[in-house]
Amino acid sequence: VNSLFYNSSxxxxxLISVVTIxxxxxxxxxxxxxxxxxxxxFVLLVTVSILALFFDILPVILAAVLSALLWDxxxxxxxxxxxxxxxxxRLLLLMYFIxxxxxxxLTYKIRQVQKEVRKxxxxxNTIKFYNTLLNSLSHELRTPITTIxxxxxxxxxxxxxxxxxxxxxxxxxxxxxxxxxxxxxNLLSMSRLExxxxxxxxxxxxxxxxxxxxxxxxxxxLSNYRANVFIPENxxxxxxxxxxxxxxxxxxxxxxxxxxxxGTDIIxxxxxxxxRLLITVSDSGKGFPQDEISRVFDKFYRVQGSRPGGTGLxxxxxxxxxxxxxxxxxxxxxxxxxxxxxxxxxxxxxxINRLKNE
Amino acid sequence: xSSASILIIDDEVQIRKLLTITLQSYDFKVQEAVTAKExxxxxxxxxxxxxxxxxxxxxxxxxxxxxxxxxxxTSPIIILSVQSSEEDIVKAxxxxxxDYLVKxxxxxxxxxxxxxxxxxxxxxENNPLGEFKDLTIDFVARVVKKDNVNIKLTxxxxxxxxxxxxxxxxxxxxxxxxxxxxxPSYRDESQYLRVFVAQLRKKIETNPNRPVHIVTESGVGYRxxxxxx
Numbered sequence: 001v002n003s004l005f006y007n008s009s010x011x012x013x014x015l016i017s018v019v020t021i022x023x024x025x026x027x028x029x030x031x032x033x034x035x036x037x038x039x040x041x042f043v044l045l046v047t048v049s050i051l052a053l054f055f056d057i058l059p060v061i062l063a064a065v066l067s068a069l070l071w072d073x074x075x076x077x078x079x080x081x082x083x084x085x086x087x088x089x090r091l092l093l094l095m096y097f098i099x100x101x102x103x104x105x106l107t108y109k110i111r112q113v114q115k116e117v118r119k120x121x122x123x124x125n126t127i128k129f130y131n132t133l134l135n136s137l138s139h140e141l142r143t144p145i146t147t148i149x150x151x152x153x154x155x156x157x158x159x160x161x162x163x164x165x166x167x168x169x170x171x172x173x174x175x176x177x178x179x180x181x182x183x184x185x186n187l188l189s190m191s192r193l194e195x196x197x198x199x200x201x202x203x204x205x206x207x208x209x210x211x212x213x214x215x216x217x218x219x220x221x222l223s224n225y226r227a228n229v230f231i232p233e234n235x236x237x238x239x240x241x242x243x244x245x246x247x248x249x250x251x252x253x254x255x256x257x258x259x260x261x262x263g264t265d266i267i268x269x270x271x272x273x274x275x276r277l278l279i280t281v282s283d284s285g286k287g288f289p290q291d292e293i294s295r296v297f298d299k300f301y302r303v304q305g306s307r308p309g310g311t312g313l314x315x316x317x318x319x320x321x322x323x324x325x326x327x328x329x330x331x332x333x334x335x336x337x338x339x340x341x342x343x344x345x346x347x348x349x350x351x352i353n354r355l356k357n358e
Numbered sequence: 359x360s361s362a363s364i365l366i367i368d369d370e371v372q373i374r375k376l377l378t379i380t381l382q383s384y385d386f387k388v389q390e391a392v393t394a395k396e397x398x399x400x401x402x403x404x405x406x407x408x409x410x411x412x413x414x415x416x417x418x419x420x421x422x423x424x425x426x427x428x429x430x431x432t433s434p435i436i437i438l439s440v441q442s443s444e445e446d447i448v449k450a451x452x453x454x455x456x457d458y459l460v461k462x463x464x465x466x467x468x469x470x471x472x473x474x475x476x477x478x479x480x481x482x483e484n485n486p487l488g489e490f491k492d493l494t495i496d497f498v499a500r501v502v503k504k505d506n507v508n509i510k511l512t513x514x515x516x517x518x519x520x521x522x523x524x525x526x527x528x529x530x531x532x533x534x535x536x537x538x539x540x541x542p543s544y545r546d547e548s549q550y551l552r553v554f555v556a557q558l559r560k561k562i563e564t565n566p567n568r569p570v571h572i573v574t575e576s577g578v579g580y581r582x583x584x585x586x587x
Contacts, residue, residue: 062448177462181462201444201445201577203532203548204548204549205552206529206552206553206555206556208556208567209552209555209556209574212568212569213569213574213576216568228569237549237552237553242576242577243444243576243577246576350549352549352550
């Protein structure tokens with residue numbers, strides 16, 4: 001498809017080149033009463049140069065050849081034949097031709113060089129990006145691994161340890177492996193999203209069930225917060241991918257827990273506006289720096305000076321999974337304090353639960 | 359139940375070792391197999407009381423192994439699977455797997471799955487009663503009580519709940535529940551299931567938003583939990 005598009009755009013370039021030259025020649029024809037044919041050569045040369053700025057080399061060469069021939073045929077005396085009267089004019093035609101060609105080739109070359117430079121810059125940026133990523137990722141993965149290796153080594157020399165030490169080391173291992181599992185899960189989700197083979201499987205979802213199932217997975221960490229859920233009675237069913245939406249809400253709550261103080265509010269709200277599902281998750285933290293809001297959903301992006309922990313993948317997975325539902329997710333700071341993530345998904349709605357069954 | 363024999367079919371030596379040590383500490387007899395071929399032979403030579411089958415074996419697709427086993431083996435088979443493969447899990451359950459565990463799993467989860475898989479159906483004509491913490495059911499009188507108080511259930515609600523209670527501790531897929539309670543033509547009408555599960559939770563759970571009896575297995579189905587898992 002790509003090459004087809006490219007071909008058609010090349011064809012278009014040829015067409016535009018010919019039309020432009022014909023127009024310029026027509027203009028020259030109208031001017032021929034007022035100016036000499038040598039000035040018209042300059043008008044044509046400028047036209048070819050302008051084409052060279054935008055187009056590929058072959059359409060420009062066509063424009064150069066065509067304009068030279070037309071100039072010769074229509075303007076150089078004797079007009080309306082290709083023969084050229086004087087040696088001076090022959091030399092002029094030759095020079096016209098050479099200058100037009102040089103323009104075409106030079107502009108083409110300059111653009112090639114620019115492209116090369118841009119590519120090199122992009123590559124350098126990518127390398128820089130992946131280095132940052134590798135640093136943060138290897139930190140996030142190595143910390144729990146180090147804990148696990150160190151603690152097990154200690155436990156293998158168990159004679160020296162008190163029972164209290166042993167159980168402390170064991171619980172360190174447990175915490176570290178849960179953390180490691182979380183990171184791996186995020187990485188897997190990300191690669192699933194980027195693999196292209198990722199498929200969304202929609203089925204009827206009870207949003208209340210979705211939200212509360214997700215919340216239950218956060219016990220006991222969430223009990224340190226005031227988590228409030230607002231979902232209207234008789235809320236309809238929506239066609240969603242349960243597993244993906246579970247992870248979306250999980251990541252938003254996990255983000256709130258990581259970055260806001262214990263004892264504060266976390267509010268989850270769901271609404272149905274026409275055929276769209278609206279879910280908001282808000283916290284009472286200090287909000288996001290205004291100039292970084294647009295970037296928080298970027299892969300591996302981490303807010304400046306934020307607490308260590310986390311790979312910068314959570315929110316980009318949120319965006320990826322919501323967009324897989326053709327939905328959108330936005331973030332804004334609340335007027336008093338805290339931030340609110342809003343998810344909006346257009347989807348089929350079923351009010352079957354409002355009917356009296358049986 | 360103890361000294362029941364369990365066959366582990368998994369190519370990862372670490373997983374086999376972990377499972378063997380854990381199961382032996384709960385007094386199970388353990389056989390290990392590394393490949394599908396080895397597993398099928400072991401199961402034929404010394405039929406175990408339960409099989410733990412990894413879906414990702416090197417020599418044969420786990421679903422095929424499951425199908426081969428099910429041609430003659432009727433005891434429980436629990437599938438070991440990796441994350442984000444609900445479709446695989448549902449397919450395995452449709453093909454006769456008794457239950458599933460997602461790696462990484464907790465030992466408590468493992469033991470709960472094995473226990474409920476090994477439990478023969480407790481309910482027969484001689485024992486028409488079931489007791490699950492605060493809930494009791496009388497399968498003959500078709501009566502469900504919570505804290506000794508009758509719960510009013512519609513006929514469909516009762517069929518759904520009774521089916522789940524009969525399979526206490528086991529995961530039941532959405533399709534299975536729809537097929538059994540509503541009939542084959544409702545297999546894809548999952549909205550009915552959602553609505554009735556929500557209604558049932560309102561009636562039988564102390565806090566319907568934190569259900570302890572009807573547990574959601576995301577993307578797969580529901581599990582009725584009678585006692586603590």
